[in-house]
Amino acid sequence: MALIEYLNSVQKIISDSKRVLTEKVDLYSYSFDASFGKYLPDLVVQPKSVQEVAELMKLANRYEIPIYPRGQGTSLSGGPLPVKGGIVLDLSQWDTKLDIDAEDMVAVVSPGVLTADINHAAMEKGFIYPPDPSSSNVSTIGGNLAENSGGPRGLKYGVTKDYVIGLEVVTPEGEIIRTGGRTVKNVTGYDLTKLMVGSEGTLGIITEAILRLYPKPQATRTLMAIFDDIVDSGKAITSILGSGILPSKLEMMDNASIRAVEAYEPLGLPVEAEALILIELDGHPAAIDDEITQVHDVCTAADAKEVKVAQDDKEASGLWKARKLVSPAIVREKPTKISEDATVPRSKIPEMFQRLKEIKERYEIDLVVFGHAGDGNLHPNIIADKRNQEEMRRVEQAVEEIFKAAIELGGTLSGEHGIGTLKAPFMEMELGEVGLDMMKRIKQSWDPKNILNPGKIFAEPGQKLVLTDD
Amino acid sequence: MALIEYLNSVQKIISDSKRVLTEKVDLYSYSFDASFGKYLPDLVVQPKSVQEVAELMKLANRYEIPIYPRGQGTSLSGGPLPVKGGIVLDLSQWDTKLDIDAEDMVAVVSPGVLTADINHAAMEKGFIYPPDPSSSNVSTIGGNLAENSGGPRGLKYGVTKDYVIGLEVVTPEGEIIRTGGRTVKNVTGYDLTKLMVGSEGTLGIITEAILRLYPKPQATRTLMAIFDDIVDSGKAITSILGSGILPSKLEMMDNASIRAVEAYEPLGLPVEAEALILIELDGHPAAIDDEITQVHDVCTAADAKEVKVAQDDKEASGLWKARKLVSPAIVREKPTKISEDATVPRSKIPEMFQRLKEIKERYEIDLVVFGHAGDGNLHPNIIADKRNQEEMRRVEQAVEEIFKAAIELGGTLSGEHGIGTLKAPFMEMELGEVGLDMMKRIKQSWDPKNILNPGKIFAEPGQKLVLTDD
Structure with missing residues (x-):
């Protein structure tokens, strides 16, 4: 009932009916990402202005319907999955702005711009946008911002967050705010810019970003x-x-x-x-x-x-x-790839190799290790076949062991893929009850009705790792 | 009454009576910083362990007594001032840990370590700790973390926040948490590390920090x-x-x-x-x-x-x-120096120069401009004599005009000195009502009794800029 009323109101906000998707075949395309699980949304909307996003969020609060922001759906952790039904906000179509300001050495971009396009535009003016996740040719900057994406150049240049100095954000209650600005130095109050980046779309919807550029190496x-x-x-x-x-x-x-x-x-x-x-x-x-x-x-x-x-x-x-x-080579061996990004301090890489070897043997899994060794951000990839349920159970146990090993060695659950649905059950293991509670307090104070991307980062009671699509 | 009970309990926590200061002459030394205003605390405690800090915070919550963390008191914005009486936690004596780990390229430090000492220790092992606020020979890393201090090297190397990857923090309610860790990449939940840095001691007390180091330039x-x-x-x-x-x-x-x-x-x-x-x-x-x-x-x-x-x-x-x-040269001309750090986008520097010239003439003030031009972080310094009340009124108006000019040019109130008491009245001008409210919600959810460093960042109703000590 609420949803039908909502739909009527949405059609008033989004006059272009092509940007409101209700057909099952369309909804299906938004039911998965590059991780695990399928969840059909009730509706998909493709907003193209901050006013549209703000009004959609206000409505969603009124009708208490979940909203899931989404870029190109390349998430490896389940970030955009509509796990509780509701509405997907597909921001990938909103790519209108890509301005390079050479004097301020910044790029100003809309959320749907592809990350690699920012770097190309910057290079034409003698700069680079350093963050280079492997997906940068297909992933949107909005998704990269939500997940704080890394990449090989992270060793020298840092990750997405290190380049974001200003944002336009729609809050979970549908208000428009600006954080930071065009200055590299800014200590005016709490750093909402860096809080937003990596918050996986649970604290606000980023509708514009100001990104630092760097002189192009010779x-x-x-x-x-x-x-x-x-x-x-x-x-x-x-x-x-x-x-x-x-x-x-x-x-x-x-x-x-x-x-x-x-x-x-x-x-x-x-x-x-x-x-x-x-x-x-x-x-x-x-x-x-x-x-x-x-x-x-x-x-x-x-x-x-x-x-x-x-x-x-x-x-x-x-x-x-x-x-x-x-x-591409490893997925030819078996169809299902579980790409992990558990990260350890650089000095613990040899120990982590040893642990991975033991886990591989104990659970008889196909484990391949590669990645960003310079910053301790290895990518242990397990290859399997998700139709083989017995194998997938062993894989689930092995993944849990990998997380434990990383944390025991002073590392972290996720270096660059995010928590999403996949790693939510392990948050307390790393952060402790109080640490996790401090994060929940922020979410609760910003989004009291839990409208924005519910079911991510914070696990439901009893939630476990699931690597199947059912 | 509450305070006497509190004092008795404090003496049980801090067995070394030399670290609990109650004499008026001692309290006076903690009544001011390098900005304006004098506020006598009721008590000064010098904790030297995370357990002591946690117990002091828990007690403060029970008795509802304000707590003010403090380093060496070099703040230019009033960060550590005990504006509502209560207890100053002097962390400057706690300088026990300064470990350089060459393999992980990090320094692990106690809050009372002087910032310049970190860089010296790093240099002995072939690294640098880049942030270099002018006060680094006398200011503590704890204070630098609270204020997110900058410095000349910010142009190339960024500010304090860019180097902090892990913290031990006592929450406003006296719980001990760890944020981040020893890995440069970490996207496990909200970035509490970067939220803490620059929160001016209002969201927690930093008791240990893990800082990235950088190879020493040849x-x-x-x-x-x-x-x-x-x-x-x-x-x-x-x-x-x-x-x-x-x-x-x-x-x-x-x-x-x-x-x-x-x-x-x-x-x-x-x-x-x-x-x-x-x-x-x-x-x-x-x-x-x-x-x-x-x-x-x-x-x-x-x-x-x-x-x-x-x-x-x-x-x-x-x-x-x-x-x-x-x-040193400008304070010889007149005794009172108001050091501003309003920051503009680099492209607006020429316009900012013009605005500063007009302000100087309009209010007939002695204005000197120098600073970090490369990143737009100018330091317009007004020199005056605070005993001359008529002059100080003009200075107050001029400072307000400088803030307005910076914000109108797309800049910010503060590039590296912080908000404290001094700039609190101007926060809404930059952030808007909603932006400021989102910050207040975080404070409220973490510190419901407003125990930790109250009166900073967020202005009291009707609060105005005051540049006198009364």
Whole structure:
């Protein structure tokens, strides 16, 4: 009943009927994301202005109907899933603004702009927008803001949050506020900007963002080092970072990743090697020429079996191809990929490798490890077949063990994918009861009726990890 | 009555009676900071453990007595002032922990450690702790965290908040929580770490912090450029930043600052020049040698009257001396210095200069402008004599006009000094009623009895700017 009344009112707010979706076939497309679970929404609306969003939120409060903001649905943690029915706000169509201001060194963007497009536009004016999640060609900046997305360049440049200095936000009760602004320094009251980024659409809907840009590095150099012993690769990483060099990327692949890629597309990778690391340096040409020699020497001293330095951009792309192919390669082996992002302090990477090996053996799972080794943000990926329920039970247990291992080593549940529905049951394990309660108090004070993206971050009593779609 | 009971209980928590101060002469030392106003506390306690702080907070809630955390009292906005009586928690004596972990590239520190000491300890191991507020030799990291302090290196390296990845916090109700951790990437729930930093001691008491370190740059170079026209200096700044060079520092001084310094200590500065800028580059020697030439050419093209490049560290120190002497020089002219930090987008610096000139003339005040021009964080300083009440009234009006100008130009009330008591009356002007209300909701939900640092950030009804000590 409430929903029908709501629908009538929505049609008054959104005059363009094409932007209000009610057909089952349309609703189905919004029932899933890149994680697990299917939940059919009652309605999908595609707003294109802050006024529309504000009015929709006000209405939703009046009728007490859940609202789920959504970008392109690439979430790996269930962020946009309409778990309690209600309305999906699809913001992916709202990509009207992408302004680069060279003087203030900022980009001002609408929520539906694709993240890679921001970087391309910035590069045309001599800047970069550094955050580079793997999904950046298909994911929206709105989704990246909600989840505080990372990426390989995080090691040197930080994550999405480090670049957001101002927001326009519709509060859970439908009020429009502005946080921060165009200045890098701002200490006027609580930092609502950084509170919003990474709050997974539970504290407000971001309708515009002001993002810092960075001068475009003059040059980049790439190096690949191959190791017979994974512990040696860890030592090489520590030595490089300890030598005063801060690479723009420092990625690793374990033996299983190397084998999967080589089976998918023969690149001449050493299938017997236990690990390889890929390093990109950026900056002044003279500086990185010097640094690449240092990195070469450090890897050799750490018993690298082979060190390859790309002589030009083409060779560099060739080396990076191995890393890019890991995801497509591993899903060819089995159809279901559980991509984790449990993160540990850099010094604990060797211990985390050991723990992962034990978990792999104990639960007899197919585990592949690769990722952003430079900042401790590994991506242990389990490949499985979700039609095999017995296997999925073992996978669920293994995932829980991975979370426990990360937390015991002083790390965190999630480095860049977010909590969503998937990791909500484990929040108290990391934060403790009081820590979690302080977060809930903020949610409660901003969204007393729990209208905005309910069922995320905070678990329902008894909620458990579920990696099936039913 | 409540206070006497509280005192008895405090003496049970703090067995060392030297750390509980009740003598009037002691209390007086805690009645002021580096801003305006004198407020005598009822009691001063110097806790040295998280358990002591937690128990003191729990007691304070039971007896409903205000608690004011305090570092070295260098606040320019009234952050630690005990405006409603009650108890000052002096954390400056708690400096037990200063651990540098080279592998994780972090420092773990107690709240009373001096900020400059963190950088010195980091440098011994090949790192830097970049935030460098002018007070860093005397201010505590706890105070820097509460206020989210900036400094000249903010242009390239960001502010305090950008380096804080984990905290131990006592909540306003006396519970102990940990936020974040030792990993740079962490998206597990709301970002309470960055919410705490800059919350001016109103949301919790920070008892330990984990700070990111950065590899120590191999070299630095310094350049001074002198301009007959202040607008040309602004153009030079924009051109430098637009050329892809990101200096570690980019400071400016106006004619009044130059004259004041030259009168204080003759350094051979050009007293007729309208502005000078000082630039420091850091990084790889080959890179900065190249960049300093580019900066030189840009300044010359922007009609600099003279450009001096320091040939060694000694010459560089000589050039920076001018900037360091501004503060001592201007207070010799008149005893009262009102140091503002209203910040504007970089592109609005020339307009802000114009507005400041008009304000100076309209209110007949002694206004000196210098500061962090590279990031728009100027420091308009008014020098006056607070015994002259008529002058101080004009100063109060001028300060209000400066805030209005900054906000109208898309800037902010405070870039790095905080709101405290001083700027609280102007919060709504920048944030609007709803924006301010969202902040109040957080405070209310965390500190329902308003025990922790009451009277800060949020103005009392009718509260006005007061720049006297009465």
